[in-house]
Amino acid sequence: MIDANRLKILTESAKYDVSCSSSGSTRANRKGGIGNASIGGICHSFTPDGRCISLLKLLLSNRCIYNCLYCPNRAEADVPRASATPEEICELVLSFYKRNYIEGLFLSSAVDRSPDHTMELLIDTVIRLRKVYRFNGYIHLKGIPYADKALISRAARYVDRMSYNIELPSEHSLKLLAPQKSKESLLMPIRQLATEKFVFDQEKKGKHSTRFLPAGQTTQMIVGASPESDGQILRLSEAFYRKFSMKRVYYSSYVPVVHHALLPKKCTGLLREHRLYQADWLMRFYGFTADEIAGTSENLPEEYDPKCAWALKNMHLFPVEINSAPLEMLLRVPGIGNLGAYKILKARKFSSLGFEDLTKMRIVLKRAKHFITCNGKFFGSENISTVKTMLALEAHEEKYEQLSMFSTPETSVSALTGQL
């Protein structure tokens, strides 16, 4: 059994990886097996920082041959080192899983000895879980750059999701801060997995016996360790979604754990991270393009969320009439989200909706009222600078609430997802 001390080291090294989500995969339990993956994702606990625990998030080893400047586990750092065997990890996963502590495993590792060596140990662990222990719960595996192509596609047949983190938003920054990782070493496996998954899903249509990354790929980048603008970052994300059908891009605001002349001394504000998630949400669910949200060299405004910012720039499109506006337009109204738009669509079939009806339906109108009419009546302010001030004041209130919403479960309507 793994001891508490090693567990602590291997957990603490893994915890900054924000991707906690266990959603997006369905994996039925097989006869004689244990576990399944649930489509909505399930939170098993919440830590005092307000984040959800869904997966057992662990490094297999924190011994690293590389030297990424920002990383507490880089080769030159003087930190306690530990590793766990595949068998120890399996035992821990099963014991936690059957006690209903966790939904599955998020396994990652530093580059111990060599990329292939590490990747082999990771694969050994997941195959053991699936074959020896017949574990059908959720597994997310973080890929090791430079590992052999065949190893990468082998892993993809056993796990629900894989991620290669792009780490930094530009090639230049990557060279500077993570000198051993090249852009290609990260992009190649992402491209390989996307292509293989596409081919696999085409051939496999309807047949369920084997699977290839049913929950797809995700990636993550550190925001604020390097000088790229939000506009640049969002264009990169957009490309990931379009070209590689990436399921999620995670943004992790930079925390200085390591001191170095090339690194900023200060934390990046969580507000910036939050605004990026909001903008990301607009691209994924509301049909916005990166171009509409921010110019290439622009940052997202701090005063209000990106949907407000877009609406204020496009006042000629507003106000829209709640009782007749199409879904796409309702979704573009500041303050009205998926759920609100859906409620409006349904309710207006039965009776035309007045302002009070929206309140009864618990649609928050503080922001929305400046951009809508109900049966032709307008309740907002005509004066755009008044609107701006009011929106900014409102966002200010929201700011302190959400600043600390560092990470929350994807299952709830929440800040990390950036839902607007």
Add this chain to the structure above:
Amino acid sequence: MNVYILDGTENMFYSAVFFAYSDADCILSSAKNIQLTLDARIITVEYEEDKCERVKKKIAQYDPKALSDIALILKRGCDTKEMTALQYIRLILKNRAPVRDQLSHPMVIEAMDERDKVTLEAHRFKGFLRFMEGDHGIMYAPFSPDNDILELILPHFLRRLTTQPFIIHDTLRHKAALWNGKECAIAQTDDRISVRFSPDEENFQHLWQEYYCAVNIAQRPHEKQMKGYMPVRYWKFMPEKNPGLR
């Protein structure tokens, strides 16, 4: 005013609805300590199969999905649940159609809110339920939910722990689901079931507590959010919130 006294079962409820439907200002309740007014006339309801079925058939005719909404509402742990369900039924029968989507109607809002409280809690306990390993390898999970959700979460755990015998025990309602790997039964229980734990149980609880502390980012405290997502009343049976619990 007529007051129909119920026992909390669905059958009894629908039997009463047969009469109560057109009885404009009546009260339907299964509450133990119901407050009666001076003009109250108490009616003890009896289960009558034909009336019960007729009511259900009528409702299903106008909205096939309504019966499952009502079943959920009746699992609420609050005294007004029968009235909420009755008013919802009246509205369906009056409209002769589903009313679920009339989202600005106060009665619909209330019914859907109550239903959602039940499904939300059931969803939460898929995550918050905690099993402990007994010395014969049976997993035991006590919990005391606000609503009567044992039967709602059971299928989830049956799918997940197919070969693993387990007991889920609602300590508030004194009932438990027992699964031996082949058959499942719901049984009435005492307040406490005595279980001897396996020798490893303490170790794994300890590792879990250790893990819980290690993943927390101490520089970013947000207790309020933690408690919002995981209400304090649920902590009782969670090892990570009870370092002394063994």
